[in-house]
Amino acid sequence: MAETGIKKWVITITVISASLLELIDTTIVNVSIPQIQGNLGATLEDVAWLTTGYAVANVIILPMSGWLGSFFGRKNYFLGSIILFTIASFLCGNATNLDELILFRILQGVAGGGLISTAQAILLETWPPEEVGIATALFGLGAVFGPTIGPTLGGYITDNYSWPWIFYVNIPVGAVAAFATYTFINATPKTGRGKPIDWWGIILLAVAVGSLQTLLEKGESEDWFATTYITVLAVAAVVGTLLFMWREMTTEYPIVNFKIMRHRSFSLGMLTSFVLGFGLYGSVFVFPIFCQQLLGFTGQQTGLILLPGGLCTIAMMPFVGIMLKRGVPAQFMATAGMVLFFVFSSMLSKSTLSSGTEDFFWPLVIRGIGMSMLFVPLTTLAIQDLRGSEIGQGTGLNNMMRQLGGSFGIAALTTLIHIRQGLHRSNLLSNINEYNPAFVERFQGMVQSFVAKGYTFLDAQVAAYKAMEGTVIRQTLLLTYTDIYWISGIIMLCAIPIVYLQKFNKNANVPVDVH
Incomplete structure (x- = not known):
């Protein structure tokens, strides 16, 4: 039964805060890896398991979250996940070696997998069907803003404190969320018991x-x-x-009820969620590397550059929910979001080696607006036909597909970066020869510059070749990232026809769980 008044908003803030913890933790650790590596005396390859272990545990639990919620009762499972996540955060901060830290990160991932989908299901129960667009929009604040704010928060904590504090900050939020969950969220029957x-x-x-x-x-x-x-x-x-x-x-009695795939909107929604994850996590992964590796920005600078886009997402989410409530077709809004993401990618593809922080403001604002117009409509379209206990199963599978889309996106884009790097480097090196007047002129100018600084002629030639190599590397990376931005934008555009195959309903109301 839907809630009203202050209780509705207390529950809403509670579930969004709990899910935001998990979403921020997917990215907050990344900028702290060098400090953790040095502090614990580990190799980069070993430290990478902090991210891998968390992601693997998280994605295993996501599709099971619907069944776990019915087995333990949704409130009990959600409360248990918050408590376990908070304890795991404390243990991560107190880890004395890398093995302990990886183990506790896996524990965090297990708990975190129970937060996202369960939180979304609770939110759908709390709000009346006619306001489900607003509820989905509010939940989307965390889903989109979490991965964006994570690097900023992680960079600030790492620069001003020590790495354990990236875990300790979860403790007070987790404690308050656990108290509010226990006090305000209604218990649900343990329908999975006895089976x-x-x-x-x-x-x-x-x-x-x-x-x-x-x-x-x-x-x-x-x-x-x-x-x-x-x-x-x-x-x-x-x-x-x-x-x-x-x-x-x-x-x-399946652990994952694949019978819900009979709903065409949900089956297609799984695919659009995959594309959304590709764009959301893939772009957040590529852009910081581009800024830090090529343009020389610090982790904190990069995080602050991403912040305005995240704030735009926050500002737009309620507006998107209201538009859905007023009957604007979700397909139209999702199309606009995909086009805006393509515009963002197109603008970034025009970056140069002299681009500054101010050059990324508008592209990232456009991305933030586009993401707000994607998450809510795509989720609404996907789960619009689900009924009863199908909602818990559906939100779990939908979130898993978004997570897998992000993993596929990061893996694919990283591989493409290496492939395109090799191709562009080969093309650029083909121009470095004594028969190319442009190269000869630039090289001789470099040699003369180094000789004027006191170098011998031979040392000046060596220094000129090294400088030319540096230029080739930077130009190679720039051309490579230009390709990656274009590919990301085109993939998002290709997903537009899929949303028009879903159920077209101007006043789609998502039913809440009957439990």
Whole structure:
């Protein structure tokens, strides 16, 4: 039953705060990795498991969250996830070695996977059906803003405090969210109790999704199928997925109810969520590397550059929810969001080596507006036909697809960066020869400049070649990132036709869970 008055807003703030914790933690650690690496005496490859372990645990739990909510009761499961996440944050901050930290990050990921989908389901229960667009918009604040603010917050904490504080900041928020959940959120029946537990489904899900996520996280750095364990993971992901789907379609009490795929809007919504994850996480991943590796910005500077776009998302989300409530078709708003994302990508593709922080303000503002017009309409379209307990299952699967889309996006874009880097470098080096007048003129100018600074002629030539190599590297990276921005924008545009295959309803009201 929907809530009214102050209780509705207390529950809304509670579930958004809890889910925001999890979303921020997906990116906040990234900027602190060098400090953690030095403090714990670990290699970069080992420290990378802090991100991989968290993501793998998170994505395994997401599709199970609907079943776990029915088994333990949605309120109990949500409260338990908050408490476990808060305790895991404290343990992460107190870790004395890398093995402990990775273990506690995995524990964080397990708890975090129960926060997102359960929070969204609770929110849909709390708001009346005619205001579900506003509820989805409010939830979208965290889903889009979390990954954006994470690097800014992480950079500030790392620069001004020590790395354990990126975990300690979760504790007071988690404690307040746990208290508010216990006090204000209504208990729901444990409808899953008394039924057989699908242990084989749980095992196969862990194998399939865990292998796939690890493959995407580590594949590029391990040169993909040149490494034996990556090949094993790929086989495990394919075989595990097929066996998992067969198991869930044939057992009477599945851990994931694939019967909800009968809803065309939901099936297509899974695909659009995948594309949304690709754009959301892929762009947040590429842009900081571009700024820091090529333009020389610090982590905190990069985070602050991203902040205005995140603020635009916050400002736009309620507006998007109101527009949906007033009958503006979700397809139209999603199309506008995808076009704006393409505009953002197109503007960034025109960046130069002399681009400053002010050059990224408007592109990122446009991205922020576009993302606000994507998350809410796409989620509304996906879950508009779900009923009863299907909502918990649907939000879990939908969030998992967005997460996997982000992982695929990061893996694909990283691989493309290396491929295009090699191609552009080869093309640029072909112009560096004594038969190219432009090269000869520039090279001789460099040599003369170094000689004027006191270098011998031979030393000046060596220095000129090194300077030319630096120029080639920077131009190679610039051309590569230009390609990546274009590819990201085009992929988003290609997803536009999909939304028009979904149920076209100007006044789509998402039903709330009957529990």
